[in-house]
Amino acid sequence: MDNYTGKDxxxxxxxxxxxxxxxxxxxDHVLAFHHTRPFWPVHIVVTPKKHxxxxxxxxxxxxxxxxHLMMVVQHITREVENEYGAARVLTNLGEYQDSKHLHFHVNFGGPKC
Known part of the structure; x- marks a missing residue:
């Protein structure tokens, strides 16, 4: 959805x-998926279903x-760390937050060019 211009x-x-x-x-409460436009080689988004x-x-x-959300983030991060040897957890705020809905990025590796 490269042409999406909404806020959430x-x-x-x-x-x-x-x-x-x-x-x-x-x-029922959390969705985690591979980012639709990944910035890192491994880039998973974890978000609550409730806004x-x-x-x-x-x-x-x-x-x-x-x-519960944090337990899911921890579980997915542990899986990435176990598979690749390292992981990061990131959430953006303010102007850095393109989508105004709480979400965490679980990632591994350098940025994709």
Whole structure:
């Protein structure tokens, strides 16, 4: 979806089923998939299904859901680390956050050129 110009790719496109995703993990609360436009050789996005604006704007969300989200991030990161020997976890905020929906990037390797 290179031509997407909205502010919440996750609610508008990914979670709405408007694009085919290579899903790594999914349950009632969390979706994890290989990024549709990867920046790193291994680039997985983990996002809550319920809209949460950002890491610094968690609002009134259930603590159990946030703990569950972090457990999924940890599980996927552990798998990447075990397979490749290293991993990073990143979330963007403010102007760095293209999509205004909390999500974590789990990645390995240098940027793709």
């Amino acid at each position: 790719f996750y609610c508008d496109i990914a979670l709405a089923g408007k694009v085919e995703l290579d899903v790594v993990f999914e349950d 949460i604006p950002s890491f610094t704007d968690l609002g009134e969300h259930e603590p159990e859901q946030l703990v």
